[in-house]
Amino acid sequence: MAGTIFIIVMIMHNILKLKANFNRFYEAFAGLKYRKLARLYILMSLFFRKIAYIAIMI
């Protein structure tokens, strides 16, 4: 169970990280709006990472 939760959460973490990096890329062309979005995605990915740690400890 912990392994399944861990893998699902890590995939979510990676997807959010990918989105954050795409937004950083857009920022170069389209401005500050995408920088804020990138930060939001990074924060969300870190949140998922913390859930993964909790899944291991439980």
Next chain:
Amino acid sequence: MTASAETADSMSKGLGGFGSTLAAIIPLVNLTAPIAIWLIANQIQLLSLLLLTGAYLPPSVLKILTGNQFTSFSLGSIPVMEIPVLSEPLKILNIEQQDTNLQMMGLNSASSLTSNIMFVISILGLILIHLLTLLIPKCKESLNEDKHMKCCRKFRNSIDSFMGFTVYVRLFVESFQFMLLSSISEMNAMRTTTTENMVSLGFAILVFVG
């Protein structure tokens, strides 16, 4: 292989594949190499945590995970317990490692304090090297300096450039993986029976939060 084992095999392989694809795509998007190094280190670190979930891991996945010992700063080959000054306190703090997979990853002791002592010694050694280079006097007039001063400056510059990439980046990336694994494994076990265990657990929490 049973159906659940096949699912675990495909899921863990999928996670690894996804991570490496991500590490390949993101540098193309951002056009910078350090992000790729950071992502690969991050993915290896997360994959190594799979060992702590207690889930079934197929032999091929285990082989990959335990092969990551090469990239973690464990220095398990150095017999720390036999160093005269350190042996006594380390023997008190040491907790025997029961998990063979973690042992294969280089985590010879269940205590994170004992496992990371070589990392602490390495940092102290690096500080000592830098203090020694400070003893070499700075030469302000580069044009009029004699041969000895030129040699000293060259030595100092070469140490700085060597430390920058070969030591610091590598030390940081490798210890980044190993420290999280050791601290989470100890927090997962949560041994609070003796004072020594409590001290080691406190160190693990400190490493995890830091």
